[in-house]
Amino acid sequence: MATERYSVLLGPQGPLARAVAGFEPRREQQLMAEWVGETLDARGMLAVEAGTGTGKTFAYLVPALLSGRQIVLSTGTRTLQDQLFHRDLPVVAGALGRPVRIALLKGRANYLCRHRLELAGSQGQLPGFERTSGRTLARIRRWARTTQSGDLAELSGLRDADPLRDAVTSTRENCLGADCPEFTRCHLVAARRAAQAADLVVVNHHLLLADLAMKDEGFGELLPGAEAVVLDEAHQVPEIAAQFFGASFTTRQVAILARDALAELGRAGLATEPLRARLAAPETAVAAALAAVAGRGERLDWPDLPAAFGEALATLGAALADVAAALEAADPENSGLRQCRRRALKLAETLQALQDADAESGIRWVETTGRSFTLSFTPFEVAGRLGELMRARGCAWIFTSATLAVGNDFSHFLWRIGAPGAATLAIGSPFDxxxxxxxxxxxxxxxxxxxxxxxxxxxxxxxxxxxxxxxxxxxxxxxxxxxxxxxxxxxxxxxxxxxxxxxxxxxxxxxxxxxxxxxxxxxxxxxxxxxxxxxxxxxxxxxxxxxxxxxxxxxxxxxxxxxxxxxxxxxxxxxxxxxxxxxxxxxxxxxxxxxxxxxxxxxxxxxxxxxxxxxxxxxxxxxxxxxxxxxxxxxxxxxxxxxxxxxxxxxxxxx
Ligand code: SF4
Known part of the structure; x- marks a missing residue:
């Protein structure tokens, strides 16, 4: 029955063939659609390797749209995310005559934060930025007046690496949430609301896995309503998942905190010299830590770190705690300062956790550029935890990519995602x-x-x-x-x-x-x-x-x-x-x-x-x-x- 259904829908006389110029019916595509449809009905787990040219996007979109379920579609790249949302989903939904509510949700770092834009603007010449940043900032402010989505992708020419991005977007730590004066106009809040109300929401793997692990930029409300999750470019999932089960501390967070705290103090008219000095202390400790590892290479294993580095970390932790205390004393009621205080405490806590991490359960290391460093911890095993979290959701999980299997053997991929019992399907490419x-x-x-x-x-x-x-x-x-x-x-x-x-x-x-x-x-x-x-x-x-x-x-x-x-x-x-x-x-x-x-x-x-x-x-x-x-x-x-x-x-x- 299902077989017939997909061979008709994706066949030569079907709605897709009528709606899409150059559509080629492919048996491989119909087969994949059948398996995806069955997995959705059974709320099962499926890994599909679909060779190049299978047309796998339509092969999961057709059953997903027909199912009438709430579905999260996750991709590895922004390009595919945009392509699904702007091109493929409207085409397939239109061809099937299924008006569905679809939403595109990206990570926080993609949305303009109105509060931080205001903060950046109030600092005049931004400390740590080049003069050209002033022009870019003016451009962002002009765009901010008209944008509906707040998605920075609308600003052509703004480089991914532009340091201004950090100044005009939020992180989980620096977002003021419901305390924010811009909360009712917040682009991120609006995008999340739209995602929760949608039948089909398109996200990326980082966001999905953060949500699954309740970490960092995830907001923990994407998955509870989902009845199925479809992951395209799924070969990237194990690598990305590993990042969410470890911990890291970067000195960039320290520098950004100091900048934000100074801006908040400035806005409140509280930026006294003694306070400025206390805010500068963590960066002095960072400099001491960097001096301790200077000339020792870009990457150091934890056991190879000199004692002076450990001492500088201890000073850094104490300095962050002192910043928190200073901000609390300055004005306990100021929401911006309260947020900075929470960030300082969180940074001190992460730093301590990294220092105390159990060497038997994972590996720790330091990466340095000479001007900054990152401390990281990654556990030896993440698959079991990932598998548990997925099963706990009770929804269907469909993984697809052109490369999941070695020969026809999926065991490596399934082991890495902690789902050894998932069903598998390998579909060869229709190309000759x-x-x-x-x-x-x-x-x-x-x-x-x-x-x-x-x-x-x-x-x-x-x-x-x-x-x-x-x-x-x-x-x-x-x-x-x-x-x-x-x-x-x-x-x-x-x-x-x-x-x-x-x-x-x-x-x-x-x-x-x-x-x-x-x-x-x-x-x-x-x-x-x-x-x-x-x-x-x-x-x-x-x-x-x-x-x-x-x-x-x-x-x-x-x-x-x-x-x-x-x-x-x-x-x-x-x-x-x-x-x-x-x-x-x-x-x-x-x-x-x-x-x-x-x-x-x-x-x-x-x-x-x-x-x-x-x-x-x-x-x-x-x-x-x-x-x-x-x-x-x-x-x-x-x-x-x-x-x-x-x-x-x-x-x-x-x-
Ligand atoms: S709620 Fe958070 S993200 Fe939204 S404008 Fe305020 S600080 Fe920025």
């Missing part, structure tokens, strides 16, 4: 990889640890780039390799003139991708952030070169914590974690190439371990079924279009 793609494994490259490795990778890539006429992604697993490759290509005579080089970090990611699509002969060099969530269809991309297998950096403290957790429960960290993680990451990287039935091209993976190590088989088995070659000539011919589609390739290319 055997015809559309070639996997090239160059021979004779050195071990990735060799100092010549990146140079040799470029040597293997250059003939292919020439054959493709640019149109290449060069994907690296480290920033060091990315820098070296950029440097070498820029020095290669005539290369950058023929093929515009687009380098990660030089422009925002979306701007680089937009230029890549339009140029049509560019070479884009990227590391982690270009391995996933990048969709370049059509002729602009014909070649993806991957330098090495994407094993996570072993010095990463989060990874260390996880591996230690596995060891403690008797597992094998490499087999149970590092290998499946790297396989999933490689699938993501490979997935950049073929995004459409008409796409065609080559993926070159230059890591010889793919063929020389036993674990190489796990990687190869998990990749889409493109034909594998080790001959450069064949790869070049395929790119030049001299080789016919694979059906005829065997003879034409001589293999």
């Amino acid at each position: 990889f055997a015809r559309q793609a070639l996997l090239y494994l160059p021979e004779g490259l050195p071990d990735p640890a060799s100092p010549q490795f990146t140079e040799r990778v470029l040597g293997a890539a250059l003939p292919l780039i020439e054959a493709a006429g640019g149109r290449t992604f060069l994907l690296f697993t480290s920033h060091r390799a990315l820098r070296e490759a950029t440097d070498r290509l820029e020095r290669l005579p005539g290369f950058a003139e023929r093929y515009p080089l687009l380098v990660q970090g030089r422009e925002p990611r979306e701007a680089l991708l937009a230029r890549f699509r339009t140029l049509g002969n560019a070479v884009l060099l990227g590391s982690a952030s270009f391995w996933e969530g990048v969709d370049v269809r059509g002729d602009a991309l014909a070649l993806v070169v991957i330098d090495r297998l994407p094993f996570a950096a072993p010095e990463d403290p989060l990874l260390k914590a996880r591996l230690e957790g596995i060891r403690r429960r008797g597992g094998n960290p490499f087999q149970d974690f590092q290998l499946p993680q790297a396989v999933l990451a490689l699938k993501q990287g490979f997935g950049r190439l073929i995004r459409d039935r008409a796409d065609r091209g080559v993926v070159a993976i230059c890591d010889p371990r793919l063929r020389t190590r036993g674990y190489g088989r796990s990687f190869l088995a998990a990749l889409p079924p493109a034909r594998r070659v080790t001959s450069e000539a064949e790869a070049v011919d395929f790119l030049r279009g001299r080789c016919a589609p694979v059906a005829e390739l065997t003879e034409a290319c001589g293999t």
Whole structure:
């Protein structure tokens, strides 16, 4: 019955086919819709790997909208969040004739805080900001008069990293809540109310998991009403979840507190010299802590910290408590000062908790930039807690992504989300990889640890780039390799003139991708952030070169914590974690190439371990079924279009 229903709705004569130009009925999509519909009815748990081109968005939106239930849709990126809310949901709801109330809810940091804008404006030249900030602030104030949503995304050109964002948005700690003079006009409050009243609310994983764990920016009221949660780009969930089960303390919070407290005191006419001195004491302690670890590197494990650092932390804790006392004494009735006082106490408490954390249950470390530092704690195990929290909600949970399984095995993903018993479904891509793609494994490259490795990778890539006429992604697993490759290509005579080089970090990611699509002969060099969530269809991309297998950096403290957790429960960290993680990451990287039935091209993976190590088989088995070659000539011919589609390739290319 359900089968028929979805094959009609998503079939050639169905409402979606009538409403969406270029809609292609796909059996894979209908199958996924059936499973999602059944899971919604049963309030079950389902993990669906849907290969590229399945059309998974419609496959969960159709049953979600038909169910008539209250549903939370969660995505990994803002881009997909916006796309669902502004484009896909209205289209599917319209096609199905289901008028539903939909809402978009982002994290706090996306909404203008009217109170803090007022505070920032009252400070004249903002301490710690450049002169250009004054112009940006004026622009924000003009926009603030007219915006309906308060979503800072409306302000084009305001960079994510612009420090003014902190000054005009709120955090859970500095929000005045019901005490706020702007409460009735607050954009965040309005967005949350709309989310609670909606049938379908679109959020991101950070917000969802914060809500689930009742942490930080979550407000704990999103999930109680939900009858189902659908998580797209779900491969990101375990990593994000881990952040909500640990704790961190950053000196930026100390600096922002001092700035806000000073502004509140100024507004109240209470900024006396003695008070200013007490407000400055925590920053003096921060400076002492920084001096204690100066020159010792950017990341330090807790046991390696010098005694002087610990002493500075103790002084810092006491100074924060003193700030709280000073603000209380200044004016106990002032709501802004009360909030700053709570923040100072909370910071002191977190700092103490981090110092007291049980070394047997997790890992602690310090990261420093030289001007600030962050203390972090992450527990060895988070999956069990995450699973418990999800089950306690009693609603349906649907996880989907193009990469959840290693081969057809979901156990790694299910273990990481603490849901080993969830139902699973693997749906292959409808694309014809055997015809559309070639996997090239160059021979004779050195071990990735060799100092010549990146140079040799470029040597293997250059003939292919020439054959493709640019149109290449060069994907690296480290920033060091990315820098070296950029440097070498820029020095290669005539290369950058023929093929515009687009380098990660030089422009925002979306701007680089937009230029890549339009140029049509560019070479884009990227590391982690270009391995996933990048969709370049059509002729602009014909070649993806991957330098090495994407094993996570072993010095990463989060990874260390996880591996230690596995060891403690008797597992094998490499087999149970590092290998499946790297396989999933490689699938993501490979997935950049073929995004459409008409796409065609080559993926070159230059890591010889793919063929020389036993674990190489796990990687190869998990990749889409493109034909594998080790001959450069064949790869070049395929790119030049001299080789016919694979059906005829065997003879034409001589293999
Ligand atoms: S309620 Fe909080 S977020 Fe809203 S305007 Fe006031 S301080 Fe800002």
